[in-house]
Amino acid sequence: MTRLVVFAWGNPSRGDDALGPEFLQRAEVMAPPAPHDVEFVTDFQLQPEHCTDLAGRDLALFVDASREAPAPFAFGAVAPARDRTFTSHAMSPGALLAAYGEAFGQPPPPAFVLAIRGERFELGAPMGATTREHLRQAVAFYERLLADIGAEAWRSAVRTNPDPA
Amino acid sequence: MTRAGETAAHPENLRRVVIDPVSRVEGHGKVTLLLDADNRVRQARLHIVEFRGFEKFVQGRPYWEVPVLVQRLCGICPVSHHLAASKAMDMIVGATELTPTADKMRRLLHFGQILQSHALHFFYLAAPDLLFGFDAAVAKRNIVAVAAAHPGLAKQGVLLRKYGQEVIRVTSGKRVHGSCAIPGGVNKHLSAEERDYLLADVDRAVLWSHEAVALIKRMYGERKDFHNGFGYFRSAYLGLVRGDGALDFYHGGLRARTADGDTIFDHVDYATYWDHIFEVTRTWSYMKFPYLRALGPEAGWYRVGPLARINNCAFIPTPLADAERVAFREFDHGSATHANLAYHWTRMIEMLHAAEGIRDLLADPDLLGNDLVVTGTRALRGVGVIEAPRGTLIHHYRINEDEQIVRANLIVSTTHNNEAMNEAVRQVAMQYLDGNEVTEPLLNHIEVAIRAYDPCLSCATHALGQMPLEVELVDAAGRRVDVLRRDSDGTVSHPAAHDR
Numbered sequence A: 001m002t003r004l005v006v007f008a009w010g011n012p013s014r015g016d017d018a019l020g021p022e023f024l025q026r027a028e029v030m031a032p033p034a035p036h037d038v039e040f041v042t043d044f045q046l047q048p049e050h051c052t053d054l055a056g057r058d059l060a061l062f063v064d065a066s067r068e069a070p071a072p073f074a075f076g077a078v079a080p081a082r083d084r085t086f087t088s089h090a091m092s093p094g095a096l097l098a099a100y101g102e103a104f105g106q107p108p109p110p111a112f113v114l115a116i117r118g119e120r121f122e123l124g125a126p127m128g129a130t131t132r133e134h135l136r137q138a139v140a141f142y143e144r145l146l147a148d149i150g151a152e153a154w155r156s157a158v159r160t161n162p163d164p165a
Numbered sequence B: 001m002t003r004a005g006e007t008a009a010h011p012e013n014l015r016r017v018v019i020d021p022v023s024r025v026e027g028h029g030k031v032t033l034l035l036d037a038d039n040r041v042r043q044a045r046l047h048i049v050e051f052r053g054f055e056k057f058v059q060g061r062p063y064w065e066v067p068v069l070v071q072r073l074c075g076i077c078p079v080s081h082h083l084a085a086s087k088a089m090d091m092i093v094g095a096t097e098l099t100p101t102a103d104k105m106r107r108l109l110h111f112g113q114i115l116q117s118h119a120l121h122f123f124y125l126a127a128p129d130l131l132f133g134f135d136a137a138v139a140k141r142n143i144v145a146v147a148a149a150h151p152g153l154a155k156q157g158v159l160l161r162k163y164g165q166e167v168i169r170v171t172s173g174k175r176v177h178g179s180c181a182i183p184g185g186v187n188k189h190l191s192a193e194e195r196d197y198l199l200a201d202v203d204r205a206v207l208w209s210h211e212a213v214a215l216i217k218r219m220y221g222e223r224k225d226f227h228n229g230f231g232y233f234r235s236a237y238l239g240l241v242r243g244d245g246a247l248d249f250y251h252g253g254l255r256a257r258t259a260d261g262d263t264i265f266d267h268v269d270y271a272t273y274w275d276h277i278f279e280v281t282r283t284w285s286y287m288k289f290p291y292l293r294a295l296g297p298e299a300g301w302y303r304v305g306p307l308a309r310i311n312n313c314a315f316i317p318t319p320l321a322d323a324e325r326v327a328f329r330e331f332d333h334g335s336a337t338h339a340n341l342a343y344h345w346t347r348m349i350e351m352l353h354a355a356e357g358i359r360d361l362l363a364d365p366d367l368l369g370n371d372l373v374v375t376g377t378r379a380l381r382g383v384g385v386i387e388a389p390r391g392t393l394i395h396h397y398r399i400n401e402d403e404q405i406v407r408a409n410l411i412v413s414t415t416h417n418n419e420a421m422n423e424a425v426r427q428v429a430m431q432y433l434d435g436n437e438v439t440e441p442l443l444n445h446i447e448v449a450i451r452a453y454d455p456c457l458s459c460a461t462h463a464l465g466q467m468p469l470e471v472e473l474v475d476a477a478g479r480r481v482d483v484l485r486r487d488s489d490g491t492v493s494h495p496a497a498h499d500r
Helices: A016-026 A049-055 A093-104 A129-146 A149-157 B052-058 B061-072 B078-092 B100-132 B141-148 B153-172 B192-222 B224-229 B271-274 B306-312 B319-334 B342-362 B418-432 B438-450
Strands: A002-011 A038-043 A061-065 A073-080 A111-117 B015-020 B027-035 B041-048 B234-243 B253-257 B263-268 B277-282 B285-292 B380-387 B391-398 B405-412 B470-474 B480-486
Touching: A002 A049, A002 B078, A016 A038, A016 A061, A016 A111, A016 A129, A016 B141, A038 A049, A049 A093, A049 B153, A061 A129, A073 A093, A073 A129, A093 A111, A093 B153, A111 A129, A111 B078, A129 B141, A149 B192, B015 B192, B015 B342, B027 B438, B041 B418, B052 B061, B052 B405, B061 B078, B078 B100, B078 B153, B078 B380, B078 B391, B100 B141, B100 B153, B100 B192, B100 B342, B100 B438, B100 B470, B153 B342, B192 B224, B192 B319, B192 B342, B234 B263, B234 B380, B234 B391, B253 B271, B253 B391, B263 B271, B263 B380, B271 B380, B271 B391, B285 B418, B319 B342, B418 B438
Parallel strands: A002 A038, A002 A061, A061 A111
Antiparallel strands: A073 A111, B015 B027, B015 B470, B027 B041, B234 B253, B253 B263, B277 B285, B380 B391, B391 B405, B470 B480
């Protein structure tokens, strides 16, 4: 049994920043194959206390909007990183993994990032049509990840420049 | 309002040093230092992008949606906006006095917000600077080094923050985007199980908060003269106080005092804030500059937030925090009471008060009551004011007969502190950059001064891969003569000239 935690974050009222929460809404209704367990965590931003959500988990997935990811999305492994976001209100996934290690004295679970390409982030703006298509493809990709949950299987699924699904 | 050091006599002969964005400050800010040919600071300005587009965002929306809607303004302090907007909507629905359950549920929510916000700022943003000094390498000025030097501190920071977030989750029903407050009251009370769940860890939260006060007090005292003098200036202070003068984060009258402690106004009904506070604009900043009308635009700027609240209140209505307030005020004959870095100390005193306040409220049976909402005579205008973690937060709305928002005005804590942050930048720049080359440690001194105010700069947007820090030198002709870039992974580089 693999206990997976999925972090999906962003501001639903800031255009494509809604990608994380919108992804989560769709992912929550997908049942993982037995006996695996999935927990979902959403917020405006990744913050230090989220490292407590890593406790007791075998695998972590971080889902966020990205201005830099290739369209429609990128998927890759992420390692603990003591970057400058360590001392910011908004942490990176790598910084959160490092915070977990420092706070709890044990290595964090294997972790992956699903970065979905976004373009517009203005307050009050709706999500763009192209971004919605990126979201659709990212959710379809996640559904395929669910079919084989585990760090080894996911490493073989890494794609930083995916073809359109 | 022009001040010494803000505007140079001949800016065309100056070079510019730009820091963009300010690291470890929410959102994106930019510091511009105009240097003369000898590297002497002649101008210092902090540019901040404010909540642009907010009025359009809420215009036409029904008033009852606003308390939920405004949470999406800011990813850092959604609870503060939620509560301030709810208080404004109380006025619109004619709810002049809430039920005890509604009042205490909102206060519990607010204490949770103060606790988690102050814990994050101290343990993750301030402690690395204070423990290791501002000239220390970036690699050392972070929570990892704090954890190595003070085992357990990092975990305490995480768990204190987590406890505050749990208070918010239990009180508002959801971890994020919750909705406890509604116009005229609240939509839920606490169950006995929820109360007991929060009670289980509250003593630990009080203990760790008390230890955090002791830590900052010790750190501050070890370099007393340096901490007192860092970008030092005096100012007036503004904030809410209770009817008896006590510290009150949630409700009260407005009090303003001079740097000497003389009263400018006291117990002012915040619905009339416009009679006492005015805002001006300046060509070089999107953010307005508020001032006290009684003192005028030149001398009327002031500070808000932890230092202002601790200086303004007569006492704190919880015993441990009040004892620490007295100790702070008496420290070295009052030498810390105007210091920029005393914001960190007073922030921890407030965190202790929040923890004690949560403990007191959880013992109050009113939290379990069922009388949640009141209504009264409808009004077309509503003003809500709270003391948010960073300072006084004002929400002001007008609605039409169709109950839609037609106008909104917000004065957020960071706006109140706008002039003060500029003054801090000016003082530190004049103190540390005159005659020096621009180096990373020197630039960090400026960032440290700004961080003391914990400014929240239009912070709700983010995406992976964005947090560069760039320093550029621009000559009088507008040509960039040097660029220093620090990426989110800490890599520092000088981009090649042809890339500039």
